Amino acid sequence: MAASVFLLVAVSFACLSVSGNLVSGKRSFSIDYKNNCFLKDGEPFQYISGSIHYSRIPRYYWKDRLLKMYMTGLNAVQVYVPWNFHETVQGVYNFTADRDLEHFLDLANQTGLLVILRPGPYICAEWEMGGLPAWLLTKPNIILRSTDTDYMQAVTSWLTVLLPKMKPWLYNNGGNIISVQVENEYGSYYMCDYNYMRHLRTLFRFFLGEDTILFTTDGNTDKEMTCGTLEGLYATVDFGTDTNITEAFNRQRRFESRGPLVNSEFYTGWLDHWGDQHAVVDSQRVSRMLGEMLTMGASVNLYMFEGGTNFGYWNGADHDNRFHSVVTSYDYDAPLTEAGDPTEKLLAIRDVIKQFREVPSGPMPPATPKFAYGFVTLRKVGKVSSLLKILSPLGPVQSQYPLTFEEMKQYYGYMLYQTTLPRDLSEPTPLISPLNGVHDRAYVSVNGVFQGLLERDTVLVMNITGQQGDTMDILVENMGRVNFGSKINDHKGLLSNLILGKDILTNWKIYPLDIDGAIDGGWPQSSPAFEEEPSVGPTIYMGTLQPNNLAWDTFLKLNEWTKGQVWINGVNLGRYWPARGPQQTLYVPGPLFSTTLPNNITVLELEGAPANLRVLFMDRPQLSVPDKKP
Numbered sequence: 001m002a003a004s005v006f007l008l009v010a011v012s013f014a015c016l017s018v019s020g021n022l023v024s025g026k027r028s029f030s031i032d033y034k035n036n037c038f039l040k041d042g043e044p045f046q047y048i049s050g051s052i053h054y055s056r057i058p059r060y061y062w063k064d065r066l067l068k069m070y071m072t073g074l075n076a077v078q079v080y081v082p083w084n085f086h087e088t089v090q091g092v093y094n095f096t097a098d099r100d101l102e103h104f105l106d107l108a109n110q111t112g113l114l115v116i117l118r119p120g121p122y123i124c125a126e127w128e129m130g131g132l133p134a135w136l137l138t139k140p141n142i143i144l145r146s147t148d149t150d151y152m153q154a155v156t157s158w159l160t161v162l163l164p165k166m167k168p169w170l171y172n173n174g175g176n177i178i179s180v181q182v183e184n185e186y187g188s189y190y191m192c193d194y195n196y197m198r199h200l201r202t203l204f205r206f207f208l209g210e211d212t213i214l215f216t217t218d219g220n221t222d223k224e225m226t227c228g229t230l231e232g233l234y235a236t237v238d239f240g241t242d243t244n245i246t247e248a249f250n251r252q253r254r255f256e257s258r259g260p261l262v263n264s265e266f267y268t269g270w271l272d273h274w275g276d277q278h279a280v281v282d283s284q285r286v287s288r289m290l291g292e293m294l295t296m297g298a299s300v301n302l303y304m305f306e307g308g309t310n311f312g313y314w315n316g317a318d319h320d321n322r323f324h325s326v327v328t329s330y331d332y333d334a335p336l337t338e339a340g341d342p343t344e345k346l347l348a349i350r351d352v353i354k355q356f357r358e359v360p361s362g363p364m365p366p367a368t369p370k371f372a373y374g375f376v377t378l379r380k381v382g383k384v385s386s387l388l389k390i391l392s393p394l395g396p397v398q399s400q401y402p403l404t405f406e407e408m409k410q411y412y413g414y415m416l417y418q419t420t421l422p423r424d425l426s427e428p429t430p431l432i433s434p435l436n437g438v439h440d441r442a443y444v445s446v447n448g449v450f451q452g453l454l455e456r457d458t459v460l461v462m463n464i465t466g467q468q469g470d471t472m473d474i475l476v477e478n479m480g481r482v483n484f485g486s487k488i489n490d491h492k493g494l495l496s497n498l499i500l501g502k503d504i505l506t507n508w509k510i511y512p513l514d515i516d517g518a519i520d521g522g523w524p525q526s527s528p529a530f531e532e533e534p535s536v537g538p539t540i541y542m543g544t545l546q547p548n549n550l551a552w553d554t555f556l557k558l559n560e561w562t563k564g565q566v567w568i569n570g571v572n573l574g575r576y577w578p579a580r581g582p583q584q585t586l587y588v589p590g591p592l593f594s595t596t597l598p599n600n601i602t603v604l605e606l607e608g609a610p611a612n613l614r615v616l617f618m619d620r621p622q623l624s625v626p627d628k629k630p
Contacts, residue, residue, distance in 0.1 A: 004293070012492070015140075018058070019314055020202070025493075026172075027041060027171055027172055027174060028040075028041055028042065028171075028172055028211075029041075029045075029171040029172060029178045029179070029213065030155060030211070031213060031214065031234060031259050031260065032044070032259075034258070034260050034526060035257040036258060036259055036260055036261075036297075036299065036569055037259075037260050038178075038213075038299065040178070041173075042335060044179055045073055045448055046185035046294070046297060046298075046299050047076045047114065047116070047178070047261075047299040047300075047301075048073065048074050048075055048076070048294065048299070048300055048302075048353055048356070048357070049075070049076035049077060049078045049116055049299070049300070049301040049302065050069050050072075050074050050076075050077060050078065050293075050301065050302040050303075050304070050305025050306075050335075051077075051078045051079070051080075051265070051301060051304045051305055051614070052065055052066075052069070052077060052079065052304065052305055052306045052308065052336075053079065053080055053082075053099065053125065053127075053304075053307075053308055053330075054079060054098070054104040054309070055080075055082050055085045055098070055099070055127075055308075055314065056307065056308025056309050056310065056314075056330055057306070057308045057309075057340075058098065058589045058591060058592075059097060059098045059100065059103070060589070060591040061340055061368075061589065061591075062103075062104055062107050063107050063111070064365060064368070064390075065306055065336065065340050066107055066108055066111040067111055067365055068112060068117065068306075068336060068340065068342060068346075068364065068365050069111075069113060069305055069336075070111045070112055070113055070336070070360060071359075071360050071362065071363075071364050071365065072305075072346055072349060072350045072353065072359070072364070073349075073350055073353035073354065073357060073359035073360070074113065074302075074305070074353070075112075075113065075114060075357070076109050076114040076115065076116055076178065076301075077113045077114075077115055077116070077305075078115075078116040078118065078301045078303070079104070079115060079116070079117060079118065079265070080118045080119075080120070080123040080125050080127075080131065080184075081101060081117070081118065081119040081120060081123070081131075081162065082120075082123060082125070082127050082128075082131040082314075083120055083121050083131050083132060083133055083158055083162075084127075084128060084129060084131055084132060084133040085099060085131070085135065086099055086101075086162070086312070087133055087158060087161075088133065088411070089135070089155075090133070090135045090154075091162055095165070101165070102169070102453070105169050105175070105176065105177070105355070108176060109175065109176040111548070112488075113176065113180065114171065114176050114177075114178045115169070115175075115176050115177045116177075116178060116179050116180075116181070116264075116301065117166060117179070117180045117181070118180075118181040118184060118217075118582060119159075119162055119163070119166070119178050119180065119181070120132075120183065120184060121155045121158060121159065121183070121200075121553055122144075122145055122183055122184055122186075123185055123424065124185060124316075124483055124484050125316070125483065126271045126310075126315070126316045126326045126330065126483055126484075127310075127314060127315075127316050127483055128313065128314050128315065128316050128412075128480050128481050128483065129316070129481035129482070129483060129488060129490065130184075130316065130482075130483040130484060130488055131483075132144060132488065133154075133218060133410065133411075134405075134406060134411035134481065134492075135156060135406075135409070136150075136151065137406040137489060137490075137491055138406050138409070141619060142489065144488055144489055145183070145186070145189055145191055145193070145196065145488075146191045146193045146196050147193055147195045147196045147199065152196070154289075155200075155203075156203060157353050157494040159200075159203050159204075159207065160203075160207075163203070163204065163207035163208060166180070166208070166542060167207060167208055167209070168458075170208065170209070170212055172209075172211055172212070172453070178213065179213040179214070179215055179234075180208060180211075180212055180213070180214055180215070180232050181202065181214075181216065181217055181264070182197070182201060182204055182214050182216060182230075183197060183200055183216065183228075184201050185217060185218055185219060185224070185228060185238075186216065186218070186227060186228040187218040187219065187220070187221075187223065187224030187226065187227040187228025187229070188224055188228070188485070189223055189227070189485075189486070190485075190486045192226075192227035194230065195390055197230045197233075198209060198230065199231055199608045201230060201233060201592055203369050205232075205623050213234060214232070214233050214234065214533060215233055215234040215236050215262075215264070216228050216229050216230065216233045216234070216235050216236065216239070217236050217264040217265060218236075218237060218238070219234070219237075219238060219239075220237050220238070220239045220243055220247075220248045220251055221251075221253070222254075222328055225237070225251060225252075225254075225255045226255075226415070228256050229256075229295070232480075234256060234259060234262075235252060235255045235256040236252065236256075236262035236263070236264040237249070237252040237262070237263060238263060238264050238265030238266070238267075238303070239263060239265075239266070239267075240266065240267030240270075240281070241267065241281060241282070241285040241286060241289055242329075244292060245289060245292055245296070248263070249261045249263075249296070249298065253587060255418065259561060260297070260298070260299055261293075261296060261297065261298035261299070262298060262299045262300075262301075263293060263298060263299075263301065264301050264303075265301060265303035266286075266289070266290065266293070266300050266301060267281065267301060267303055268281060268286050268302050268303065268304060268305070268332070268333070268334050268335060268345065268349075269304065269307070269331075269332040269333030269334050270332065270333065270445070271326055271327075271330065271332060272326070272327045272329065272331075272405055272582055272583065272623070273318065273324040273325060273326055273327065274315075274324070274325050274326075274327055274577050274580045274581070274583075275324070275580050275581070276582060277582055277624065277625075278323075278333075278582040278583075278623050278624035278625075279332075279333055280333050281333050283343075283344055283345040283348045286345060286348070286349065287345075287348040287349055287351070287352045290302075290349060290352050290353075291352045291355065292357045294352070294353075294355075295536065302334075302335065302349070304332045304334040305334060305335055305336060306332075306334050306335070306336035306337070306338075306340060307329075307330035307331050307332030307334045307338060308330050308338060308376075308402040309328060309329060309330055309338055309573075309574065309587050310326065310327070310328050310329070310480075310574055311328075311332055311571070311572060311573060311574050312412075312516075312572040312574060313412035313413055313478065313480065313572070314480075315327065315328060315479075315480040315574070315575070316480050316481065316482065316483030316484070317440075317479060317480045317481060317482050317483060317490070318430065318482060318483070318484055318485070319482045319487045319490075320485075321483065322457035322458065323439075323456045323457050323479075323482075325440065325480050326480060326483075327575075327577075327582070327583045328574030328575050328576070328583060328586060329575070329583050329586075329587065329623055331619075331621070331623055333345075335349055337587075337621070337623065338587050338623075339367070339368060339370070339553050339587055339621070340367070340368060341367035341368070342364050342365075342366075342367065346364075350364075354467075364551055368552070368553050368590065369550075369552045369553070369590075370544060370552055370553050370554060370555075370619040370620065371550050371552040371553075371554055371590075371617075371619055372554065372617060372618050373545055373548075373554055373617035374599060374616070374617060375614050375615070375616050375617075376543045376544070376545050376614065376615050376616075376617070377612070377613055378541040378543035378601065378603060378613045378614070378615065378616050379530040379541065379542060379543060379611075379613070380530060380533065380534060380535065380539060380540075380541055380544060380609075380613070381524040381527055381539075381540040381541060381542050382532060382540060383445075383448060383535055383537060383538065383539050383540075384414075384416065384473075384475060384513070384538040384539065384540065384541065384604070385416070385418075385445060385448060385471075385473045385475075386448070387540060388416065388511055390518050390523060391511075391513045391514060391515055391518055391528075392416070392511040392512055392513055392514065393514070394512075395511075396418065396509035396510055396511045397509070397510045397512075397546060398507075398508070398509055398510075399508050399510060400418060400506050400507060400508070401497060401506060402493065402494035402495075402496075402497065402498070402508055403493070403494075403508075403510055404477060404490070404491045404492060404493040404494070404495055405476075405491070405492035405493040406491055406493075407493075408493070408510060408512050409512075410512035410513075411478075411492075412478055413477075413478060413513060413516065414475060414476065414477055414513045414515065414604075415475075415476050415478075415493055415510065415511065415512050415513055416473055416474070416475050416476075416479070416510070416511040416513060417473075417475075417476060417493075417494055417508050417509075417510055417511075418471060418472065418473050418474070418508065418509040418510075419471075419505050419506070419507055419508050419509070420469050420471055420472065420507070420513065421446065421464075421466045421467065421468055421470045421472055421500070422468065422470075422500065422503045422505070422526070423468045423501075423503070424466075424467050424468050425465050425466050425467070425500075426465065427465070428463035428464070428465055429446065429464050429465070429500060429501045430461050430462070430463055430464075430500075430501065431462050431463070431464045431499075431500050432453070432460065432461050432499045432500075433454050433459070433460045433461075434460075434496070434497075434499055435493055435495070435496040435497075435514040435526060436456065436457060436460060437489070437496030437497070437498075437549070438454045438455065438456055438460075438476065438494060438495075439456050439476075439478070439491060439492045439493060439494075439495055440455070440456045440476075440477060440478060440479035440480075440492065441453060441454070441455050441456070441476070441477045441479060441606075442454040442455075442466070442474050442475065442476045442477075442494070443474070443475040443476075443477070443537060443538050443606050443607070444472065444474050445464065445472070445473045445474075445475075445537050445538075446464060446465070446466040446470050446471070446472050446473075446512075447466065447470045447471055448471075448473075448537075449537075450536040450537030450538075450607075451463075451465075452533075453607070456479075456573050464500060472505075474494070474498075475513075475538045475606070476492070476494060477606065477620055478492040478493070479575075488588070491497070505597060515540075515565075515604060516567075516572055518603065519567050519570050519602050519627065520570045524540060524542045524602060525542065525544075525600050527542075527570045530542075534605075534608070534609040534610070534613055535609075536607070536608045537606075537607070538604065538605070538606050538608065538609075539605050540602065540603070540604055540605075541599075541602070541603045541605060541609060541613060542600065542601060542602045542603070543601045543613075544591075544598040544599065544600060544601065545598070545599040545617070546598060546599075547594055547595050547596055547597055547598060547599065548595065549595055550590075550593075550595065551590045551592075551593040551594070551595050552590040552593075553587070553588065553589055553590040554562050554588045554590070554617045554618065555585040555586065555587060555588065555617070555618045555619070555620060555621045555622070556568075556576075556585060556586045556588050556615060556616070556617055556618075557578075557584060557585045557615065557616045557617075557618055558576050558578060558586075558603070558615050558616075558624065559578070559607055559610070559614075559615075559616060560609045560610035561576065561578065561603070561609055561610060561615070562577075562578075562605065562606065562607035562609070563575075563576065563577045563579065563580070563606050563607055564576060564603055564604045564605040564606045564607075565603070565604045566601070566602070566603050566604075567587060567601070567602040567603075568592050568593075568594055568599060568600070568601055568602075569593070569594065569599055569600055570600070571592050573586045573587075573588060581624070581625040582623060582624045582625050583622075583623050583624075584622040584623070584624070584625065584626075585618060585621050585622045585623070587621065588617070601615065603615070
């Protein structure tokens with residue numbers, strides 16, 4: 001083993017002895033296969049990069065986060081492009097406001113950061129459906145991430161829009177993009193379709209040119225590297241602090257015999273699922289391994305440098321033996337917190353980088369100011385089932401059997417299925433999802449009285465009572481589509497029939513709920529009527545935080561609330577679920593607040609609110625369940 005370590009280090013250091021000159025004056029970024037390094041303008045180059053996702057950070061804070069990266073000593077930023085973030089509706093492209101990718105690239109350029117672009121089309125990233133748009137699933141038999149005709153047609157159309165936008169930003173064209181990843185961790189996918197990867201390589205080459213560095217990233221196993229790599233795409237590896245560095249880079253060498261060593265995802269932390277403990281990765285292990293890789297001459301990307309937030313419905317999910325939804329916070333235990341605050345881990349990383357390159361002089365930009373705005377008491381607007389004219393203005397679709405979210409072209413959020421009881425149920429009668437067809441949680445009421453819930457993979461039966469002809473409402477929540485593995489074709493809603501006793505339930509009215517649209521239009525503040533008492537079951541509540549002269553970041557805690565969604569001034573903050581944990585607070589960016597007008601808070605509580613209907617704005621996050629007293 002000692003000999004292999006020596007060989008690996010010696011080969012890597014060969015790059016450092018190369019001298020090159022920018023003879024022509026033309027900018028260039030390339031791979032020197034003879035000397036096992038990158039060349040930037042003819043000179044050997046080692047990047048120290050960090051991942052941040054513009055889709056998880058408010059545009060207002062992009063510059064702040066990039067500056068903190070630069071002041072830590074990083075010389076590059078690695079960024080994913082989530083396809084579904086820009087083409088939520090097929091054929092309608094959005095690159096404005098928080099989706100203005102080119103503005104983000106420009107800010108990085110102004111800050112002095114190069115860019116490693118990861119445009120997918122699949123990105124994983126613990127993001128909804130791994131970045132693939134849910135409208136792909138309107139083709140029920142589509143095979144994602146393959147040469148399936150429907151999938152490839154959609155991918156080609158998307159890349160025909162995206163890649164020409166990126167071409168002017170390539171380093172060789174005067175921009176700051178030094179390399180572009182093709183697909184993402186494809187070796188982890190079951191298809192292993194080389195023709196799919198060849199088609200992507202052809203598209204990327206056509207739009208970005210022959211001299212652009214295209215690369216792949218795969219996990220540190222032979223199987224993943226075998227199925228994820230392709231000739232003409234530079235093969236890199238990813239791994240974290242639990243890995244033997246030499247073994248991992250030796251594996252990269254087996255698939256890429258010459259060129260720079262690259263860890264494209266060096267894990268500074270990890271993600272959280274609802275029901276997990278909050279993930280923490282030791283700072284000393286991160287900084288020590290970073291130093292070892294940089295000593296070997298490797299280029300390294302820190303994943304994540306800042307995680308950010310899964311605002312709205314953008315969180316992903318995993319499915320191994322059962323469905324696990326990713327929490328709203330993507331803090332990741334990263335060097336910058338979810339709110340962009342420097343940590344002890346960041347300072348440790350900067351101390352390591354100082355040993356290898358000059359770190360910019362001057363102070364680290366401070367944490368953004370936080371404020372505890374205190375308690376706000378909400379009022380009940382009404383049960384969701386009583387607000388359908390507002391929340392589903394086009395009315396229901398009638399269907400003999402249930403339709404999925406995708407069939408209804410309602411891709412995210414919530415949908416309400418309504419039918420009537422086929423007979424008297426004086427005794428508790430089982431409501432069954434026999435094919436595990438509830439994706440992902442169903443909240444069941446009869447004549448407005450909440451009776452319980454069904455949950456994917458875990459609760460497939462509950463009991464119902466009522467009379468023949470009673471109205472049964474089933475509100476189904478999409479908890480985020482699977483973002484990794486073989487089950488990313490993750491349809492939502494009622495995927496199969498429900499059985500009540502011996503009866504298959506039929507004659508459904510299906511209401512697509514546009515809660516976000518109603519709130520964005522000024523509701524429920526424009527609603528004249530409010531009720532005092534909290535309800536059990538899906539209910540809307542609202543309140544007002546009075547303006548003051550501050551618009552500082554804060555953290556919203558819904559103590560004793562059960563599960564739901566929160567909007568502030570029309571912006572969807574994401575899901576809360578303190579009972580399941582670990583996350584206990586939601587990050588609220590200060591720029592959402594008005595200093596002159598009342599700030600509107602809207603809560604959709606799915607199960608049960610506390611009697612006092614209070615929420616609390618704190619000046620610090622709580623991302624783990626507090627220790628319970630004996």
